Amino acid sequence: MQTIESKRRLPGGLTLPQFALDRIASAIESGDLRRAIRLVEAELRRMPASTPLRIQLAKLYEAQGDSAGAALALTRALRLSPRHGEAAACLGAILARGRLPGHATLDHAGLANCLAHRNVDRDLVGAAALHALSTEGPLEKSLEGARTRGFYSTARTLLARRAPPLLRDDLFLAILENCTIASRDIELLLAALRRVILLDIPAERLAEAELSRFVAALARQLWSSEYIQAVTCEERAALEAMPPVAIDRLLAGDASAGADHFRRSLYENPVVSLPIDVSELSFSKVRPLALGRLLSDLREESSSITGASASIERLGTISRETSVRVKAQYENSPYPRWRSAAIFHDGPYTTYLEAFFSRQELQFAKRPFEVLIAGCGTGCQAVSAALEYGSTARVLGLDISLASLGYAGAMARRMGADNLSLALGDLGDTGAFQPSWKGRFEVIECCGVLHHMADPFGAWASLLDCLAPGGIMLIGLYSRLARRHLETLRGDPLYPGAGCSDDALRDYREALFSRAADAPGASYLGSRDAFTTSGFRDFFLHVNETPTGIPEISAFLSAHGLRFRGFVNVPFGVLKRRFPGETWPGRLEAWSDLEAEEPDLFIGMYQFWLSRA
Numbered sequence: 001m002q003t004i005e006s007k008r009r010l011p012g013g014l015t016l017p018q019f020a021l022d023r024i025a026s027a028i029e030s031g032d033l034r035r036a037i038r039l040v041e042a043e044l045r046r047m048p049a050s051t052p053l054r055i056q057l058a059k060l061y062e063a064q065g066d067s068a069g070a071a072l073a074l075t076r077a078l079r080l081s082p083r084h085g086e087a088a089a090c091l092g093a094i095l096a097r098g099r100l101p102g103h104a105t106l107d108h109a110g111l112a113n114c115l116a117h118r119n120v121d122r123d124l125v126g127a128a129a130l131h132a133l134s135t136e137g138p139l140e141k142s143l144e145g146a147r148t149r150g151f152y153s154t155a156r157t158l159l160a161r162r163a164p165p166l167l168r169d170d171l172f173l174a175i176l177e178n179c180t181i182a183s184r185d186i187e188l189l190l191a192a193l194r195r196v197i198l199l200d201i202p203a204e205r206l207a208e209a210e211l212s213r214f215v216a217a218l219a220r221q222l223w224s225s226e227y228i229q230a231v232t233c234e235e236r237a238a239l240e241a242m243p244p245v246a247i248d249r250l251l252a253g254d255a256s257a258g259a260d261h262f263r264r265s266l267y268e269n270p271v272v273s274l275p276i277d278v279s280e281l282s283f284s285k286v287r288p289l290a291l292g293r294l295l296s297d298l299r300e301e302s303s304s305i306t307g308a309s310a311s312i313e314r315l316g317t318i319s320r321e322t323s324v325r326v327k328a329q330y331e332n333s334p335y336p337r338w339r340s341a342a343i344f345h346d347g348p349y350t351t352y353l354e355a356f357f358s359r360q361e362l363q364f365a366k367r368p369f370e371v372l373i374a375g376c377g378t379g380c381q382a383v384s385a386a387l388e389y390g391s392t393a394r395v396l397g398l399d400i401s402l403a404s405l406g407y408a409g410a411m412a413r414r415m416g417a418d419n420l421s422l423a424l425g426d427l428g429d430t431g432a433f434q435p436s437w438k439g440r441f442e443v444i445e446c447c448g449v450l451h452h453m454a455d456p457f458g459a460w461a462s463l464l465d466c467l468a469p470g471g472i473m474l475i476g477l478y479s480r481l482a483r484r485h486l487e488t489l490r491g492d493p494l495y496p497g498a499g500c501s502d503d504a505l506r507d508y509r510e511a512l513f514s515r516a517a518d519a520p521g522a523s524y525l526g527s528r529d530a531f532t533t534s535g536f537r538d539f540f541l542h543v544n545e546t547p548t549g550i551p552e553i554s555a556f557l558s559a560h561g562l563r564f565r566g567f568v569n570v571p572f573g574v575l576k577r578r579f580p581g582e583t584w585p586g587r588l589e590a591w592s593d594l595e596a597e598e599p600d601l602f603i604g605m606y607q608f609w610l611s612r613a
């Protein structure tokens with residue numbers, strides 16, 4: 001735990017008096033955290049606007065195991081200092097460590113401010129914020145109403161009034177705009193609101209400022225979930241009966257053309273039907289204004305992706321049969337569509353890596369070094385790596401999907417990852433790349449990719465050839481045990497098959513949600529992937545996947561003289577509790593025994609570091 005630094009400057013040029021710092025520091029050093037908390041709280045009463053003090057308070061609460069107290073202190077800090085990156089990152093880290101206790105209260109304005117940060121996992125913050133709104137905010141009543149009277153009736157009641165509290169709640173709007181919501185109840189409420197907006201309320205009402213702000217936020221949410229929500233027959237009929245987009249009238253500010261397009265934007269990406277050369281100025285004439293802003297944002301988003309795809313380097317051609325099929329899936333459905341990432345913020349990244357490797361082994365990071373993100377997809381892992389390894393690292397992301405790489409390039413620019421470059425190429429061909437990739441990379445990360453290749457272990461072996469002497473590797477592979485229900489689902493008569501249309505995907509998803517909670521695969525519906533079209537395709541409908549098991553991984557490591565250095569996504573404590581004699585990082589045999597007892601242990605995948613033995 002970091003302690004207060006005596007020279008820390010406080011906002012407004014104030015400095016904590018030396019005697020106060022000394023007292024707090026000595027309470028921390030003697031392990032009396034309660035006293036340290038009381039002292040910091042006393043200083044906060046004198047200087048309530050001090051963000052560093054609030055962060056310090058949060059760290060003390062956390063050190064005491066009080067995550068709710070820590071999160072409250074951080075949300076209060078973010079209310080006062082909306083742009084404070086450290087406060088946002090600390091809050092994200094607390095939420096990543098696990099759910100807050102049910103009684104936790106949080107500052108809603110602080111939560112809304114946190115959702116503007118890109119260096120935190122906004123979806124996690126959004127989930128905590130939704131919990132806050134559904135236990136102590138306006139969402140609580142609506143969800144209660146929906147459970148007793150139904151979602152459609154609740155949505156009609158909400159929209160019958162001018163500006164009901166939920167639809168103008170700043171936190172709710174910030175969640176809709178910035179997160180991808182992974183909650184079935186909220187999804188059903190939003191789908192019902194969309195239906196009422198399309199079918200039941202007069203077009204003129206879309207000009208009401210507060211309603212149009214809500215509709216724009218809802219359109220953003222539906223866009224980020226890639227329109228995965230079910231559409232009823234009445235909605236389909238109403239959409240088909242709508243006149244085609246009247247582009248000239250829309251761009252000239254015609255209210256009725258605007259209202260039609262606004263409603264359409266709840267069902268499909270509203271910029272797809274517009275000419276690509278529409279100027280920014282034309283969007284400013286669109287009415288309602290909130291629709292104009294939405295169109296402008298989404299257009300900017302898609303042009304930055306197209307722009308980034310245009311400059312991507314190509315390495316060889318993609319001609320292997322499996323690669324061609326897998327590429328087709330990701331060209332149509334790049335995954336994941338991320339908008340923020342939890343960037344490690346607690347000092348240099350090697351501090352984190354020291355949990356897996358010795359300082360000696362991490363010496364390479366002191367000089368310029370090369371990192372490969374193999375199968376980087378849309379770049380979440382690659383951009384995070386570029387920012388975390390820092391400016392001495394030259395990071396290269398390789399993928400077979402140009403659409404995914406375009407997304408990665410746009411996000412890299414947005415997040416300032418200047419040390420990341422991207423290339424289009426097949427991981428199976430690394431041996432033929434020129435200049436040679438042999439022994440080139442000090443770090444290779446390859447997560448969620450090898451199991452989509454024709455020969456996962458063969459591809460892993462060729463990747464090893466690209467590792468520099470003394471290099472380290474992070475591998476992520478699907479677990480056969482955790483994904484056992486996928487086999488059952490593929491044999492289901494309703495399974496629409498990989499490559500099915502989005503309509504068929506939606507129908508199938510609804511069928512899964514209608515099944516009993518203990519039906520095979522029902523537990524998978526809790527994952528975030530079940531709430532976006534590309535995520536659902538990736539998780540449930542992949543064109544090619546070969547999961548594996550710990551014994552095969554262990555045999556591969558032995559055959560190639562490699563050393564297992566620890567799982568990153570399942571805490572060692574879980575193994576230690578079951579097998580107290582195990583020492584870090586645990587023997588793979590013991591992990592395998594544990595997985596046999598808890599087959600969902602690696603539901604995400606096996607993700608682990610390795611080095612040469």
Ligand SMILES: C[S@@+](CC[C@H](N)C(=O)[O-])C[C@H]1O[C@@H](n2cnc3c(N)ncnc32)[C@H](O)[C@@H]1O
Nearest residue numbers: 330375376377399400401426427447448449452
């Ligand atoms: C599930 S995504 C994972 C993306 C990224 N690693 C992450 O964790 O966010 C799988 C990615 O692997 C890429 N991929 C699959 N086979 C590949 C191959 N043979 N060569 C390069 N990339 C491949 C796909 O195009 C896709 O973007």
